[in-house]
Amino acid sequence: MSKPKEIDKLDKQILSILMRNAKKAYTEIASQLFVSGGTIHVRMKKLEDVGIVKGYNLVVDHSKLGYDISAFLGIYLDKSSLYDDVASELEKIPEITAAHYTTGLYNIFAKIVCRDTDHLREVLHDKIQKIVGIQRTETFISLQESINRPIDLSAQEEEG
DSSP: OOOOOOOOHHHHHHHHHHHHOTTSOHHHHHHHHTSOHHHHHHHHHHHHHTTSOOOOOOOOOGGGGTOOEEEEEEEEESOGGGHHHHHHHHHTOTTEEEEEEOSSSOSEEEEEEESSHHHHHHIIIIIGGGSTTEEEEEEEEESOOOOOOOOOHHHHHHHO
16 A cells, blocks of 8 residues: 655645535635635646546436446456456446455455446346456445545544
8 A cells, every 4th residue: 555645734625625526616726725726726736746636537427328227246256366357358348437456255346337237237248247257246236326425635634
């Protein structure tokens, strides 16, 4: 595990604001934090350069785009040493939105988004289970997502 980079309270405040609303203008953030817009820009550039900020995402409601099934997939591998090869193959499947190398029952735990149960079956049978190195899978269909949020860095600052 890599050692956390040194960031100060202002960096955490900037990150906390942008993790809640990535569209917020740097000038608005600067005004809220009583610093200049240039300071926000410089701080964000630094956070990108050291790898704390890895990119920017647009969050969409998949169901409103016709993808009504979210599921989690526990993947058992033939051997743990096959993880890199299997992960590379999983990355090619657009319906897989996240995958984690895990401890516990499964070698890999993945999130998958599909249009319906037929689409889910097709992805499982025709794509995922044909990957060399996957022994078997277990599927958990999500009935409702209750929480999906970034970590609140400002709350941690107050506790610490």
